[in-house]
Amino acid sequence: MTLLRHLAAAIVVALVLVLLTVRLDAFRDYQMAEVACYVVAVAGLTALVGLSGQISLGHGAFMAIGAYSAALLLLHLHWPLPAVLAAAAVITAASGAVVGVAAARLRGPYLAGATLLLAVALPSLALSDPSLFGGDQGLSVVTSTPAFLGPTFPPTRWQAWLTCGCALITLVLLANLARSRVGRSWRAAGDDEVAAALAGLNVARLRVLAFVVSAACAGLAGALLAITTSIVSPGAFTITLSVALLTGAVLGGLGSLAGAVWGSLVLVLVPTYVMDVAASHGLSSSAGSNIPVAAYGVVLVVVMLLFPDGIQGGLVRLYRPVAARVPAWRGLARRKTTGPATAPAPQPRASASEHQEEGSI
Amino acid sequence: MAELFELTLGGLSVGMIYAAIALSLVLIWRATRILNYAQGGLAMFTTYLAFTVITHTGSYWAGFVVTLVAGLLLGGLIERVVIRPVENKPPLNAIIVTIGLLIFLEGLAGVIYGGQYRSFPAAFSIDGLHVGSLALGISANDVFVAAAVLVAALLLAGLFQYTSVGLRLRAAAFSPPVARLLGVRVGRMLTLGWALAGLIGALAGVLVSPSTFLYPNSMDSVFVLGFTAAVIGGLDSPAGAVAGGLILGVALSYVGGYLGSDVVPLFGLAALVVVLMIRPEGLFSAAAARQV
Numbered sequence: 001m002t003l004l005r006h007l008a009a010a011i012v013v014a015l016v017l018v019l020l021t022v023r024l025d026a027f028r029d030y031q032m033a034e035v036a037c038y039v040v041a042v043a044g045l046t047a048l049v050g051l052s053g054q055i056s057l058g059h060g061a062f063m064a065i066g067a068y069s070a071a072l073l074l075l076h077l078h079w080p081l082p083a084v085l086a087a088a089a090v091i092t093a094a095s096g097a098v099v100g101v102a103a104a105r106l107r108g109p110y111l112a113g114a115t116l117l118l119a120v121a122l123p124s125l126a127l128s129d130p131s132l133f134g135g136d137q138g139l140s141v142v143t144s145t146p147a148f149l150g151p152t153f154p155p156t157r158w159q160a161w162l163t164c165g166c167a168l169i170t171l172v173l174l175a176n177l178a179r180s181r182v183g184r185s186w187r188a189a190g191d192d193e194v195a196a197a198l199a200g201l202n203v204a205r206l207r208v209l210a211f212v213v214s215a216a217c218a219g220l221a222g223a224l225l226a227i228t229t230s231i232v233s234p235g236a237f238t239i240t241l242s243v244a245l246l247t248g249a250v251l252g253g254l255g256s257l258a259g260a261v262w263g264s265l266v267l268v269l270v271p272t273y274v275m276d277v278a279a280s281h282g283l284s285s286s287a288g289s290n291i292p293v294a295a296y297g298v299v300l301v302v303v304m305l306l307f308p309d310g311i312q313g314g315l316v317r318l319y320r321p322v323a324a325r326v327p328a329w330r331g332l333a334r335r336k337t338t339g340p341a342t343a344p345a346p347q348p349r350a351s352a353s354e355h356q357e358e359g360s361i
Numbered sequence: 362m363a364e365l366f367e368l369t370l371g372g373l374s375v376g377m378i379y380a381a382i383a384l385s386l387v388l389i390w391r392a393t394r395i396l397n398y399a400q401g402g403l404a405m406f407t408t409y410l411a412f413t414v415i416t417h418t419g420s421y422w423a424g425f426v427v428t429l430v431a432g433l434l435l436g437g438l439i440e441r442v443v444i445r446p447v448e449n450k451p452p453l454n455a456i457i458v459t460i461g462l463l464i465f466l467e468g469l470a471g472v473i474y475g476g477q478y479r480s481f482p483a484a485f486s487i488d489g490l491h492v493g494s495l496a497l498g499i500s501a502n503d504v505f506v507a508a509a510v511l512v513a514a515l516l517l518a519g520l521f522q523y524t525s526v527g528l529r530l531r532a533a534a535f536s537p538p539v540a541r542l543l544g545v546r547v548g549r550m551l552t553l554g555w556a557l558a559g560l561i562g563a564l565a566g567v568l569v570s571p572s573t574f575l576y577p578n579s580m581d582s583v584f585v586l587g588f589t590a591a592v593i594g595g596l597d598s599p600a601g602a603v604a605g606g607l608i609l610g611v612a613l614s615y616v617g618g619y620l621g622s623d624v625v626p627l628f629g630l631a632a633l634v635v636v637l638m639i640r641p642e643g644l645f646s647a648a649a650a651r652q653v
Contacts, residue, residue, distance in 0.1 A: 049453070053453070055453055055456055055457075057460065102634055102637070102638065105637070105638065106637060107452075108396075108452035108453065108456065109395075109396035109452060109456060109596075110592065110637060112396070112398070112456045112460075113396065113398075113585070113588045113589075113592070113633070114630075114633055114634065114637060116398070116585055116588075117585045117588070117589065117626075117629065117630045117633055118630060120581055120582055120585050120626055120630075121585075121626040121627045121629065121630040124623060124624075124625075124626045124627060125627060127623060128623045128624065238578070239578070239581060240464065240467075243460055243463075243464045246457065246460065247461075247464075250457055287471070287472045287475065289471070289476075290467075290468045290469075290470075290471030290472045290476065290577070291468065291472055292468070293464055293467060293468030293471060294464075294465050294467075294468025294469045294471070294472060295468070296461070296464050296465075296468070297461045297462060297463070297464040297465025297466070297467075297468055297469075298461070298465055299461070300457055300458065300460060300461025300464070300465075301443055301458050301461040301462060301465065304447070304454055304457045304458050304461065305443065305446050305447065305458065308454070
């Protein structure tokens with residue numbers, strides 16, 4: 001039933017998106033493809049942080065692994081596109097499993113620090129073998145539109161279709177996973193690890209699985225981004241990217257897949273808009289490109305302090321009183337209220353004062 | 362043999378920088394049980410302030426003092442304004458807020474100063490020192506770096522151990538409710554702890570920048586290695602932080618000298634993972650069971 005509902009919604013959205021790509025110009029199609037890439041990555045991250053309660057500041061590094069895998073497979077082995085995308089996701093999932101096994105033993109700040117170090121260290125790996133990874137310049141990724149679309153089909157529209165299609169498939173799969181036994185177990189383990197373990201859940205395995213799923217999404221997103229921008233280079237996968245993904249997840253509402261879409265829209269559209277405004281006011285391009293970075297920071301702090309549920313939480317709050325007045329929608333409204341957003345739990349998992357008593361002086 | 366000697370001394374000098382960052386992280390961790398990911402960003406920003414002062418006045422020491430004062434003020438300000446609301450929330454909230462601060466400071470520095478690499482002056486000569494014909498592999502400035510961090514660490518230890526403020530700081534970190542009952546203004550002590558950490562971080566920034574250049578992300582790798590040093594020493598132990606910094610500095614110096622500088626960040630990651638796997642509470646910290 002849930003599966004059917006998600007599939008139906010995805011098909012409707014797909015139709016709307018196809019109509020939209022035909023109406024929009026090439027640049028907007030390109031932006032749409034970019035949004036779709038971010039949706040894939042942010043959706044994976046929001047599932048990891050919001051559901052399983054683990055944080056990753058290294059998702060930019062996972063995207064880099066997916067992007068470089070895709071570029072190398074296309075360049076040297078000339079695999080067909082679906083196989084490349086699947087392989088990129090699988091390779092990144094495998095690296096996610098490695099990180100996840102290490103991460104399953106780490107908590108809060110340690111995990112964040114270790115994944116942050118991953119984000120800092122991995123780009124230097126790309127520089128270590130310039131003949132394979134292309135050094136600072138990176139690798140160019142050449143793809144062509146499939147033949148059945150005809151020779152005059154705009155490539156940006158094909159990219160928008162490809163990325164949006166992948167994003168929808170990812171969202172449907174994640175939505176079903178979140179509603180399944182696995183998703184419920186993640187939430188249980190994220191909310192209270194000890195209680196989950198006492199209830200018979202294998203917490204360590206659940207935490208690794210969350211990392212694997214999340215990394216697979218990031219890898220797919222990286223491969224799609226490489227195809228959309230036709231280049232992979234270490235400069236594209238800095239800490240700023242990792243933090244941008246986290247910003248998207250937090251801004252949309254942690255644990256909410258719809259929130260991942262809102263967050264990705266903001267991540268792509270706002271920087272472009274800000275840079276246009278900055279350019280029209282005569283600011284240098286370096287200043288213009290840094291304003292969005294500063295804005296990510298402000299958004300993270302303000303949202304976390306004032307609106308921990310993010311955009312999706314705010315929409316649900318607006319929608320609930322309306323839905324309550326329409327008898328036919330009541331069921332929907334109730335279902336929404338039990339939605340995720342576990343991270344900003346009102347009860348602290350361990351209060352600061354409890355912790356401080358172990359402090360040795 | 363001579364090379365080993367050079368690498369060791371050079372590693373100790375760099376290690377003092379990691380030690381300073383680690384020390385500032387430990388100060389904050391002990392006071393508020395929060396890991397401040399913005400510590401590197403804060404150090405980068407105060408170093409830019411020093412850069413502005415130095416270019417306008419021409420005096421290195423004016424910039425040095427301004428940096429330390431700015432670090433003190435900004436550290437306290439950050440605790441009061443954005444950290445206080447998340448102090449008793451789940452750890453994830455504090456992590457996200459400090460990451461937000463980090464990226465905000467980096468973006469702000471980029472907007473104000475641009476993204477280009479700037480060279481930052483050193484306090485003393487950076488020519489290598491010699492004893493007779495033997496090159497030591499360090500410069501007068503490296504000696505100053507090590508001495509400055511050492512003096513700061515000793516002053517801090519003295520403050521905590523022998524003054525009334527230090528006693529109150531320790532009480533507030535040990536047990537806030539009891540300290541409060543005994544008349545300690547716990548909130549102020551937390552602010553002071555963050556301010557002191559800001560000062561140490563600013564010192565690290567101004568000391569490391571002659572060798573890394575100054576740009577908005579210049580402290581990222583220094584910060585993660587400082588974090589690694591703090592984890593090696595144990596997040597609870599100031600002495601461990603200094604020791605961890607020195608161990609890491611020397612180890613990375615050997616790796617860079619014998620295996621090439623490209624693998625240094627990866628080795629840092631490996632060191633962090635190994636320590637977290639084998640002894641997550643750090644080498645110098647009393648083992649404590651995780652609270653449930």
